[in-house]
Amino acid sequence: MAAGRPPVRRLDPDTINQIAAGEVVERPASVVKELVENSLDAGASRIHVEVRGGGIQSIRVVDDGWGMGPDDAGLALERHATSKLRSAADLATVATLGFRGEALPSIAAVARLTLVTRPPEAVEGTEIRAEGGRITRRAAPSPPGTSVTVTDLFYNTPARRKHLRPAAAEAAAITHAVTALALAHPRVAFSLVHDGREVLRTPGSGQLAATVAAVWDPGAARRMVPVDGGLGKIRVTGLVARPETARASRARQHFTVNARPVESTAVAAGLERAYRTLLPPGRFPAAVLHLMVPEGTVDVNVHPAKREVRFVDPAAVSRAVELAVTEGLSRAGAGPLLAPGAPPAAGSRPEPRTEPGVQVADAGALYAPWDAPGPGRDDPAAGAVMIPEAQRAPVTEGAAQVDFERLEPLGQVLDSYIVARGPDGLYLVDQHAAAERLVYEAALDLKPGGPVSQALLVPVALELDPEAFARWESVRGDLEELGFAFEPFGAGRELLVRAVPYVLGETADTALVSDVLDLALRGPAEPDPLARREEFGRVLASCKAALKANQALSREEMADLLRAMGRARQPYYCLHGRPTVLRLGRRELERRFGRG
Amino acid sequence: MRVTCTQENLAAGISVVQRGVSARTTLPILTGILLEASGAGLRLSATDHEIGIQATVPGDVARPGAAVLPARTFGDMVRKLPPGEVELEVDTASHAAQLAWGRSQFVIHGYPPDEYPLLPETPREGTLSLDQGLLRDLVRRTQFAVSHDETRPVLTGALLTLEGDEARLVATDGFRMALARTRLDGGAGAGVSAIIPGRALSELGRLLDPGAGPARVHVGPNQAFFELGAVRCLTRLIDGAFPNYRQVIPQEYRTQVRVSTGAFLDACERAALISRDGPPVVRLDLAPGRMVVTSAAPEVGKGYEELPAEIAGEPLEIAFNARFLSDGLRALEAETAEFACTGPLTPARIQAAEGDGYFYIVLPLRTL
Numbered sequence: 020m021a022a023g024r025p026p027v028r029r030l031d032p033d034t035i036n037q038i039a040a041g042e043v044v045e046r047p048a049s050v051v052k053e054l055v056e057n058s059l060d061a062g063a064s065r066i067h068v069e070v071r072g073g074g075i076q077s078i079r080v081v082d083d084g085w086g087m088g089p090d091d092a093g094l095a096l097e098r099h100a101t102s103k104l105r106s107a108a109d110l111a112t113v114a115t116l117g118f119r120g121e122a123l124p125s126i127a128a129v130a131r132l133t134l135v136t137r138p139p140e141a142v143e144g145t146e147i148r149a150e151g152g153r154i155t156r157r158a159a160p161s162p163p164g165t166s167v168t169v170t171d172l173f174y175n176t177p178a179r180r181k182h183l184r185p186a187a188a189e190a191a192a193i194t195h196a197v198t199a200l201a202l203a204h205p206r207v208a209f210s211l212v213h214d215g216r217e218v219l220r221t222p223g224s225g226q227l228a229a230t231v232a233a234v235w236d237p238g239a240a241r242r243m244v245p246v247d248g249g250l251g252k253i254r255v256t257g258l259v260a261r262p263e264t265a266r267a268s269r270a271r272q273h274f275t276v277n278a279r280p281v282e283s284t285a286v287a288a289g290l291e292r293a294y295r296t297l298l299p300p301g302r303f304p305a306a307v308l309h310l311m312v313p314e315g316t317v318d319v320n321v322h323p324a325k326r327e328v329r330f331v332d333p334a335a336v337s338r339a340v341e342l343a344v345t346e347g348l349s350r351a352g353a354g355p356l357l358a359p360g361a362p363p364a365a366g367s368r369p370e371p372r373t374e375p376g377v378q379v380a381d382a383g384a385l386y387a388p389w390d391a392p393g394p395g396r397d398d399p400a401a402g403a404v405m406i407p408e409a410q411r412a413p414v415t416e417g418a419a420q421v422d423f424e425r426l427e428p429l430g431q432v433l434d435s436y437i438v439a440r441g442p443d444g445l446y447l448v449d450q451h452a453a454a455e456r457l458v459y460e461a462a463l464d465l466k467p468g469g470p471v472s473q474a475l476l477v478p479v480a481l482e483l484d485p486e487a488f489a490r491w492e493s494v495r496g497d498l499e500e501l502g503f504a505f506e507p508f509g510a511g512r513e514l515l516v517r518a519v520p521y522v523l524g525e526t527a528d529t530a531l532v533s534d535v536l537d538l539a540l541r542g543p544a545e546p547d548p549l550a551r552r553e554e555f556g557r558v559l560a561s562c563k564a565a566l567k568a569n570q571a572l573s574r575e576e577m578a579d580l581l582r583a584m585g586r587a588r589q590p591y592y593c594l595h596g597r598p599t600v601l602r603l604g605r606r607e608l609e610r611r612f613g614r615g
Numbered sequence: 616m617r618v619t620c621t622q623e624n625l626a627a628g629i630s631v632v633q634r635g636v637s638a639r640t641t642l643p644i645l646t647g648i649l650l651e652a653s654g655a656g657l658r659l660s661a662t663d664h665e666i667g668i669q670a671t672v673p674g675d676v677a678r679p680g681a682a683v684l685p686a687r688t689f690g691d692m693v694r695k696l697p698p699g700e701v702e703l704e705v706d707t708a709s710h711a712a713q714l715a716w717g718r719s720q721f722v723i724h725g726y727p728p729d730e731y732p733l734l735p736e737t738p739r740e741g742t743l744s745l746d747q748g749l750l751r752d753l754v755r756r757t758q759f760a761v762s763h764d765e766t767r768p769v770l771t772g773a774l775l776t777l778e779g780d781e782a783r784l785v786a787t788d789g790f791r792m793a794l795a796r797t798r799l800d801g802g803a804g805a806g807v808s809a810i811i812p813g814r815a816l817s818e819l820g821r822l823l824d825p826g827a828g829p830a831r832v833h834v835g836p837n838q839a840f841f842e843l844g845a846v847r848c849l850t851r852l853i854d855g856a857f858p859n860y861r862q863v864i865p866q867e868y869r870t871q872v873r874v875s876t877g878a879f880l881d882a883c884e885r886a887a888l889i890s891r892d893g894p895p896v897v898r899l900d901l902a903p904g905r906m907v908v909t910s911a912a913p914e915v916g917k918g919y920e921e922l923p924a925e926i927a928g929e930p931l932e933i934a935f936n937a938r939f940l941s942d943g944l945r946a947l948e949a950e951t952a953e954f955a956c957t958g959p960l961t962p963a964r965i966q967a968a969e970g971d972g973y974f975y976i977v978l979p980l981r982t983l
Contacts, residue, residue, distance in 0.1 A: 470894045472981035474960045477858045517960045
């Protein structure tokens with residue numbers, strides 16, 4: 020070996036900074052995030068972000084915050100210099116977004132950085148320039164607040180520069196980061212300009228719905244329902260999407276913990292559980308959830324980029340989210356209605372119910388503070404588009420409960436939909452979707468003294484394959500609780516089904532029973548018994564409800580179905596998050612007949 | 616075609632066959648009634664390809680011929696005519712029917728009769744005769760147990776067997792089963808066995824007239840024919856194997872009850888009332904000298920009844936679908952019912968205390 024072993028050398032500060040920068044500054048979006056968080060920590064009420072070339076060319080963040088005096092400004096570029104933390108003990112209670120004192124020096128290590136700042140009370144501003152480890156400082160004119168300009172990102176670390184994705188991808192990442200921060204801080208007016216084009220602007224009014232409308236689209240806020248609940252000292256607020264507007268990805272899920280945008284599997288799990296019976300696999304609700312948890316119950320110092328947080332009790336956090344979201348969804352009531360009806364007359368409002376989880380609140384009062392700007396109660400354009408009605412149902416009126424007891428079936432169309440007259444308009448009910456929901460609830464909400472299981476005159480003989488047979492043995496107890504009764508038959512993998520769940524009702528037949536068991540025994544093995552039971556209930560419901568699809572119903576059967584919906588806990592959505600009922604109210608009818 | 620008959624006879628005939636007219640069809644001609652005038656009078660026919668109903672109306676046929684007239688318009692019109700003689704004349708070329716009475720007339724447009732499906736004649740061979748009243752009883756006491764679940768077609772009909780000197784009708788929906796039998800006079804076709812659709816049974820139940828003469832029954836390979844005097848009903852048969860019901864009926868029961876049929880039935884109907892919006896569960900607590908019938912619906916209320924009954928065997932608590940029990944008890948024709956059961960997974964049996972060959976099997980419920 021000609022070269023021999025290289026000697027150990029102490030790294031020079033520039034190299035140390037470049038390495039450290041790698042953790043904080045991965046890509047332009049992380050620069051934007053660090054700078055915006057500094058602005059937020061500086062008490063800014065307006066933050067303007069301007070980027071060029073996906074942020075690789077330049078990033079500029081301007082705020083109207085406290086600014087810094089000349090000495091602080093000089094110090095700000097030194098590693099681990101921060102105004103936000105004095106000792107390690109403070110880490111446990113850190114409330115500001117940045118605290119490591121890493122951001123500015125790290126950025127300065129891999130880009131050309133100019134910082135111009137002035138506290139409102141100072142006469143003169145300060146300009147700091149950092150380039151290649153050289154820092155210069157001079158007095159300069161500046162509006163109150165701070166402006167940081169970063170150019171030529173990674174100019175001195177070609178390897179990293181090479182790994183950047185195309186400008187458009189980096190720009191998208193920046194938009195995502197700013198969106199997350201804007202949703203976390205509805206009181207702050209954000210604007211984002213990319214290559215001279217305004218991408219995003221939030222009003223900073225303090226209303227989350229307005230922020231949602233601004234960052235996504237004006238309809239987005241109306242497709243969401245407010246959440247305000249929690250468990251113990253964990254408070255959960257925000258907005259979650261009505262189930263029928265679920266999307267194929269989690270891209271529109273934003274969580275904050277103590278005002279910090281985070282990624283958290285605990286929060287995501289709680290959210291998912293709240294939608295478990297409302298959404299099919301692979302569909303995700305949009306959600307903006309703000310969690311306030313007591314200091315000391317969350318560890319934010321997990322990763323330099325500070326995205327992932329660690330909770331002391333993640334199960335409690337999940338549960339708090341689940342409870343709050345579930346309550347929000349059931350309070351929102353009559354999900355997707357065809358069009359806003361006239362508000363029910365004073366005397367016709369359904370009596371408040373006492374069952375847990377179902378509350379009828381005054382819809383107007385409940386939603387007033389969440390009203391998004393744009394089409395609202397008095398705007399005739401609201402509900403102008405029939406399909407997809409859900410997106411059009413204004414939160415203010417669509418939220419009225421449907422009084423199923425008072426719906427009178429008029430007939431059936433296409434052997435699939437029940438047409439009914441209600442006190443406030445015409446109703447359409449998807450009989451298959453409704454039946455599925457009802458069977459599901461009946462399968463799981465067993466009442467003391469209520470029927471569980473109906474014995475069969477002729478037992479159904481089933482031969483299971485080895486895999487299903489193995490699974491059957493492990494879930495037999497769950498299936499029997501649901502109402503099946505089995506008897507091993509012969510020496511092999513044969514079963515006699517002696518009884519079926521009562522909810523399969525008076526239509527149980529061999530094919531149905533074997534369908535249910537086949538599906539139930541083939542799904543993924545769910546370790547949690549409760550979740551497993553729910554899964555079986557879901558299978559049962561979809562098999563049973565399939566019988567109601569494309570089936571002519573008698574007037575009496577229709578009335579029964581409507582009455583049963585009135586007793587259901589969640590009558591408004593099928594298990595796949597699709598609406599079960601649509602309403603065509605007076606206003607919509609008048610509008611369509613040109614009387615509006 | 617030209618025929619004269621009375622409004623009363625014509626209206627009665629239309630009412631009989633109109634139930635065979637297809638309610639929902641894509642074939643317009645099936646919304647019509649076929650009229651055929653011949654030496655025997657005026658024959659009216661209707662079919663929906665599943666069942667067919669024919670009625671012959673006495674009339675004076677001046678010119679034989681055939682026509683198909685829309686059932687609703689024709690039927691409603693005839694019912695609105697004044698009593699008395701009506702003359703019906705159909706123009707063969709235009710298929711327009713002229714309905715004339717007194718100095719009035721209406722013209723109703725019809726369909727070409729040769730496009731109407733042909734209803735096969737009843738074969739002369741292998742027919743047996745059965746009292747209409749007895750046949751109606753068989754139908755009435757079993758028809759309610761027919762399944763309405765289209766996914767299992769064999770159960771949507773009842774199994775008719777004609778064997779030796781016995782006619783038997785069995786229906787089941789998988790949870791209960793009704794079996795009625797009656798003696799056949801004269802030799803039956805040996806080993807006839809066919810599944811009659813539930814819909815045909817309910818039409819038969821309406822058409823059978825205990826006061827009229829015997830019914831002539833013929834069961835063919837694909838169709839069954841019932842000749843009831845001037846009325847004829849035919850139906851296609853349901854293909855497939857009817858479940859072997861004999862092997863699921865227990866021979867022995869742990870608990871036997873003798874109770875007034877009416878009292879038991881009333882108790883079951885009251886139990887169903889209280890649970891109108893929920894599952895109609897009735898609970899029986901059977902102990903020596905005591906029969907307690909209870910029901911409860913959390914939102915509505917609850918009931919407790921003690922019925923005088925003779926109870927033999929072991930004490931037993933058991934639950935049933937109240938509607939299923941009521942159906943079986945209603946079909947009994949005896950003052951005292953014998954009710955026998957064993958446990959929550961085993962069939963229970965209802966029959967007359969003094970057996971008349973009828974019995975009803977019902978499966979219990981397991982409750983929480």
